[in-house]
Amino acid sequence: MIFFLSLLLPGFNLIAQQDAGTYRAQLPEITMDSTSSLHIISPEPIRYVDISSHAVAGDLPEENVLRLKWVPDSTANHPLVGDNLGIITLIGQTFIAQYQLLSATATPSDKLAASYDILPQHIRPLHLPVEISTPELRSHSLNLLARRNPPIRKAKQYGISVELNHVYTLGDVILLDITYHNSTNLGFDIDELRFKIEDKKITKATNVQSVEIRPIWQLYPTGSFKRSYRNIYVLKKATFPASKILNVELSEKQISGRTVTLKIRYRDILEADSF
Structure with a gap:
């Protein structure tokens, strides 16, 4: 027993002498x-x-x-x-x-x-x-921009068309790759971009239930565009029933005040790819 303890003691001394300070x-x-x-x-x-x-x-x-x-x-x-x-x-x-x-x-x-x-x-x-660092989000977002696939969803209003290119999940966040095209000769000055979970069918205006979700990060700052504008938006992962839909609403600064809304179904998020 004494011989066994003598073998262990040098190991204990080594641990005791370790310095965790900087x-x-x-x-x-x-x-x-x-x-x-x-x-x-x-x-x-x-x-x-x-x-x-x-x-x-x-x-x-x-x-x-x-x-x-x-x-x-x-x-x-x-x-x-x-x-x-x-x-x-x-x-x-x-x-x-x-x-x-x-x-x-x-x-x-x-x-x-x-x-x-x-x-x-x-x-x-x-x-x-911290789930994901900013450099990681930027790297994955630039990776998405390099991909070319048929759009998942489309919408068009007032000469402004919008396409949902990709939906990806990464940890507890969702990455939405969205492109806007302007077919008019009037530039589009972005006022705000809003993400809202709303009812698919609205029967009475007084019964509308809307929950707004704010992006926790986006690749490029919001600005204006003449012909096209593509960006990656990162949302916290959210669940909503089939009776709801995620509306992405882009509105223009006054005086023109054009608005275009893209409807994203929950199925699009469930079928999203992952990194």
């Missing part, structure tokens, strides 16, 4: 000065930022861009230790990244980076309750 000396360094902003670019939307020093201010001009500005006046009340500006922590949808910020007191300005990309070797994965 130390400041191990962090990659970013150098900045007080004359210009520094932009840190993330591969996915930034969900959380912590800046440990009052000498640096930050904001998010875009969801995946962090803008930093060194505020030298703040050092009067919060003196710096050497050229250390503190630690910055960024959390994306699937990762955490940390950097040591340094002040460029002796570095020529032309040697300083104006922007900094978060590299794969600088991140650690996080097991957050």
Whole structure:
């Protein structure tokens, strides 16, 4: 028994000696000065930022861009230790990244980076309750745009035709590939695009039941189009009875105010392909 325990004890000591910490000396360094902003670019939307020093201010001009500005006046009340500006922590949808910020007191300005990309070797994965990351959605959406199949559903009103090209499921979301064509000489300025679950047959206007579903993501921003407009819309997976239908309603800004509605049956979603 003593011999057996002596074999196990070195293993226990090894486990006890394992260090789960990430130390400041191990962090990659970013150098900045007080004359210009520094932009840190993330591969996915930034969900959380912590800046440990009052000498640096930050904001998010875009969801995946962090803008930093060194505020030298703040050092009067919060003196710096050497050229250390503190630690910055960024959390994306699937990762955490940390950097040591340094002040460029002796570095020529032309040697300083104006922007900094978060590299794969600088991140650690996080097991957050995020079903699908934005880069994954973008990759699958671009994959859909490369495909050419006969449309599943069609509709046409006021010279504007709409086609449902594909329906795909990915995890707990649905991807809708929709194309609009304008056969008129009047450009279409999009006011809004609405997704609503409604009754197939409407007998009385007072009995209409409508539930609106908002896309959680789309490939391209909403704008205007002269001839055609194609986009990928991502919805949270939803179920509705056969007596209901998913209406996709595209409306135009006034004064013209044209509207075209595409009706998607629940069967179209049930028969959707998956990635």
